[in-house]
Amino acid sequence: MARSLESLVIRHTHRLPSPQGSAGEGATAARQFDAALASVGFKLSAELLERLSGLSASAVVHIAQRTLRTVSEMVGDHARHNTYFIDFPANVPGTEEFWTRCVAMALGDDKSRENVLTQLAHRELDLLSLPTYGRYQHTYEEMLAVQDELIASAGDRVTVLHLGRDLDDELTDLYLALAGSTTPLGEERLRDLRTLAERCALGPQPESIPVRENRAVINEARLAVGGDLLLDTVVDVLRLACALSGGDVTLQEPTRFRALSRPVRRALLAGLDAVVAANPAKLADVHAHREPFKRLGERLHPHEYPRWPHAADVFAVARGEKEARSFDSRVEKLLDEFDVLGAVHLLKSAPGKLYRALDLLLRIAADQDERDAVVAAAVGVAPEVAGRVVLSVREHFQNREPEADAPRVFVNRRGRGWVTPDNRPPVPSADRDRLIAALDAEIRRRLPTPGRLLLDPDVLDVALPLSGKATAAGLGVLPRGSVSAVDGEQLRFFVYWKETENRTDYDLSALLLHTDYSTDAWLSYTALRTVGGEHSGDVVAAPDGASEFINLSLDRVRSTFIVPQVNIFAGENFEEVEESFFGFMLRDGEQKGRPFEPRTVRMKSELRGVGRVALPLVFRREDDGRWRAKWLHLYLKGISSANRVEENQVSVSTVVRAVVERRYLTVWYLVDLMSDATTTVDLWDGESVPDEPVTYIGLERPEGLHPDSRVITLENLRDLIPG
Known part of the structure; x- marks a missing residue:
């Protein structure tokens, strides 16, 4: 352990x-x-x-x-990354040449000849029926033997491991950081928080636990050791029940509640009773989750515990036997009647909901007086709104410029993305600008005074992690919307997957787009070569794990955008396989080396989203000829089987355009707000660091920082988000 x-x-x-x-x-x-x-x-x-x-x-x-x-x-170096074409990227054949070769070899095989001849007679051909197609024809060791050694380069990635404190101290610090996060955690970090909570639930706790999912896994641990539960809404109890049943504490997916022991049932019912007794209006929260509450009631048997009548009321509301008018329904009624002033007056008692409704309120306001009332209310309640909500609304309004014509992109908490045209009426520019100025002032008020600020220039274009769900788990992964430089002559993508029990075929592809997002070309198992690029060959099953690669010489690629994608052709989805991850490497032109060289890996991210097409990031050639990456972390629905780059090029290019043209709040935005007469701002040169304490913000921690320095890197970038 x-x-x-x-x-x-x-x-x-x-x-x-x-x-x-x-x-x-x-x-x-x-x-x-x-x-x-x-x-x-x-x-x-x-x-x-x-x-x-x-x-x-x-x-x-x-x-x-x-x-x-x-x-x-x-x-990702724990896996054995083989390639179908043994000397990839050299000597990759053309697609038709390769398929013809596979057919010829099948016709020379007594076991397969008759079947192939029958298919050809009917003018059809199943590639999977060819003995040499999609299955490694050599061992991993044989592949290594024909590859040149990697030539060391100053551009290779170097990640420094620093000396930490004692294990117990490190675990406590990590628990406090994750538990007290002001933004939701991704799935992997939430699992890690659960592990830490089992050890730390009765020890030091953060001043507050603002994220409800975090509170659920901590309550699960506290319940196991007899600690007090942290509950202030009935939904907190529902989330805890989901955690106890191994379900989804975000409540996005239905949970099959398990049979619960009598002590656990008593704890949950007592918690519900205390919450409602303290504030009966919280019964209205049941409406948003009526079905899960009804199923939970079947497991808790509230009728057996008459001493907790308020808990029984929760399930009576869920069944429709007791009325509890919801706050949202009252707001909706006022909005349906275009009663902006009435809605604003009501929403001031729920500042977060007011902020989420600002765009609509400004659009339906009848006149300037009503719009002034909306802005005034937003300013008045600003100190009561969570920092990540203020920042999210700020980002929203900076993308509501009257001349903006980019489509709207939506992403749910599981990474599923979709796009729709933006048909909303514009928000009046003057009101939009006033609101943005007020939001900037509120964020500036909350930010700490950093003293001497030391910045890694590479971090300035990193998007603020307003949700951990916008960043996949892995190494060198940036939040959705971040932009990073691509310094290297050879760009190589890789995907690795290992099936759990069913034959699973993932296809690594790359869609190459013109400046207007129209298709130029693609690389996939149906197009093994194009200008400047090669595909390592199709692998159609992964009982022991399988890898596919795409290699691109950036100085030869003529397209403006390169969009790597992973398509599920057959078998298990990204959450069912035993393991799956994507990444990219950068090399100088003469480095050679194996198909997978860990020290050239710039990013490796887990593939664990909902959808049949994964879009990790997009590469864009800028006007000066240099390439930069913009991070997507998106999954498209796709179709149930046989997803191919040719079939989804329109939907992919549409969603890529929506993300590329959206303006995200970045670290630079917060740095600009923090910079004042009391702050000294220095850019780190990659070598020397000051002798005095600093606030350092960068991709990785430099060596030699003063021990009293505050350090913000990718691992704790969420700490920049004010509460």
């Missing part, structure tokens, strides 16, 4: 908890450990190397083994 907890700390913080072991002469083993890390793109900080050098060699070796296992998984 301690090993897995140490791995959790390394993944989240890039710190190795203070190594423990007998003292000795471990300098040689520590240097060997550092060299082994370099092969997967990591290195030890000077402080950590010194600490390890003071341990015995055997202790260093033990630490190195488990740490290397963790970082290899972080970058």
Whole structure:
């Protein structure tokens, strides 16, 4: 268990908890450990190397083994990445040439000849019936033997592992950071919070737990150890019941409630009773989740516990036996009657709902007096609105310019994206500008005074993580809407998947688009080569894991956009397979190397969304000829089987345009608000750091920062979002 907890700390913080072991002469083993890390793109900080050098060699070796296992998984090097074409990217045949070769070999095989001849006689051909199609024709070791060694480059990725504190201290700090997050966590981080809560539920707690899903998994842990539950709405109890049943605490997917023990039933009913007794108006919250509450009532048997009558009222409302007029229905009635002033007056008692309705209120207001009332109400309640909501509304209105004609993009909490035309009437420019100025002032008021601010320039175009659901788990992954430079001559995508029990065929493809988002070309199993690019070959099953690659020479690509995608052709979806991930590598033109070289990996993200087509990011050639990436983290519905890049090119180009042309709030926005007469702002040159404490914001933590510095990197970027 301690090993897995140490791995959790390394993944989240890039710190190795203070190594423990007998003292000795471990300098040689520590240097060997550092060299082994370099092969997967990591290195030890000077402080950590010194600490390890003071341990015995055997202790260093033990630490190195488990740490290397963790970082290899972080970058995807734990898998054996084979390619169908053994010397990829060299000698990739044309598609028709390759298919003809497969047919010829099938006709020369006594077992397959008759079947192939029958198909050809009917002018059809099933590629899967060809013995050599879609199945590796060589071993992983044979593939490695024909590949050149990688030539080291200064551009290779180097991720520093820093010296951490004792494991218990690191775990407590990580628990407090995740539990107190001001933005929702992604699925992996929520699972990690559950693991940490089991250990930390009765220890130090954050000042507040604003995210309801976090509260649910913490309540689950507190219930298990007899701690008090953190409840202030009836929906908190519903989320807790979902957690206890292994269900979805976000309430986006239905949960099949398990039979609950009598002590657990008593705890849930007592919690419901206390919430409603303190504020009967909270019964109105039941309406939004009537069906789950009805199913939960069947498990809790509230009629057996007459001493908690308010809990019974919850289920009576769910069944329609008791009336509890909902707040939303009252607001909806006023809006239907175009009673803007009445709606504003009511919504001031629910500031978050008021903010989410601002666009509509400004559009339906009858005159300037009503619009002034809307803006005044927004300004008045601003201090009571969660920071991420204020920022979300600010981002929304900066995309409501009258001349904007980009389609609207919607993304649910599971990453499913869809696009619709924007047919809304415009918001009057003067009111929009007043509101934006007020929101900026509110965010500026909440931001801390950073003192001396040290910035990595590469972080300035990173989108603010207003939800953890906008970022996939992985290494080097940026939030949706972020823009990052692409520095390298060779761009290579990869996908790896391993099926659970059914034959599963994922297809890595790339759609190449013109400036107007129309299709130029594509790379896929049906188009193995195009100008500047090669596909590694189709693999149609992955019982032991399978990989596909696309290689692109960026100076030869003529298109404006490159859109990598993973299509599910057959079998298990992204949440059913045992494992699946996507990433990309960057290399200089003469580096050579294996198809997968971990130290050239710039990003590796888990594929765990709802949909049959995954769109991780898009690459765009700028006017100066340089390439930049914009991060998507989207899943399209697709069709039930046989998804192909040719079939979805219109829907993909539409959603890509919507995200590319949307303006996201970035780190630069907050830095600009924090910069005043009391703040010194320096750009980090990649080498030297000040001797004094600073607030550092960057992609990764530099070595040598003063120990009292506040450090914000990708791992804790959510800490920038004010509460």
